[in-house]
Amino acid sequence: MEGLGARPRKTEDAQWKRFRAAQDVFFSARDQANAQTDAEFAENLRVKEDILSKLRELMPFTKPAAVRERYFKLIDEWDAAGKVPRQDVKRMERSLAEVQDAFREASSTTKAESASPKDERQEAMLAQLEDTIAKPRKGPRTRSRKQRFQGHQRGRGGSRGTPELAPNAEIGLK
Numbered sequence: 001m002e003g004l005g006a007r008p009r010k011t012e013d014a015q016w017k018r019f020r021a022a023q024d025v026f027f028s029a030r031d032q033a034n035a036q037t038d039a040e041f042a043e044n045l046r047v048k049e050d051i052l053s054k055l056r057e058l059m060p061f062t063k064p065a066a067v068r069e070r071y072f073k074l075i076d077e078w079d080a081a082g083k084v085p086r087q088d089v090k091r092m093e094r095s096l097a098e099v100q101d102a103f104r105e106a107s108s109t110t111k112a113e114s115a116s117p118k119d120e121r122q123e124a125m126l127a128q129l130e131d132t133i134a135k136p137r138k139g140p141r142t143r144s145r146k147q148r149f150q151g152h153q154r155g156r157g158g159s160r161g162t163p164e165l166a167p168n169a170e171i172g173l174k
Contacts, residue, residue, distance in 0.1 A: 044082040048092055051078050055099045061106035071103055 007015075055074050058067045084092055 038085070041083055041085045045084040045088055045092070047081045048078060048084060051081065052092070052095055052099070055096075059099065059102055061103050064103060064107045068107075075100075 051074050055071070058071060061067065078096065
């Protein structure tokens with residue numbers, strides 16, 4: 001344990017200089033990487049602002065079907081553009097959400113207006129189905145309900161044709 005403890009001042013100064021030099025190399029490399037990332041995020045922000053302006057040019061969405069392909073292409077470009085600086089994330093997401101909400105609202109309004117022929121066909125089919133269900137069967141049944149019930153109690157399963165089992169056959173008792 002003799003190696004522990006205070007060292008001569010010259011040795012401590014030399015170690016401190018080596019440590020500071022290593023720190024300077026590390027922090028300068030980190031600063032360069034951060035500057036590169038910041039520049040990339042700033043470029044992404046510029047790209048997303050351009051895309052947002054193109055999306056706003058499509059508004060108001062009076063005929064969403066006409067701009068649908070262009071709208072989704074721009075949304076895909078937005079997703080591919082990458083991250084933006086942290087202080088701009090909420091502002092950009094809010095702006096995009098406004099455009100998306102407007103497009104969804106216009107699309108749903110258009111669908112509601114154009115869905116009426118389809119709805120009429122569905123209503124007609126449902127009415128026909130309900131009429132078919134409500135009508136009684138035509139023709140006699142082969143067995144009465146009483147006969148089916150009695151057959152079921154005897155172990156034949158009624159009209160389902162399940163095999164008749166001898167009592168206790170399943171567990172091997174005689």
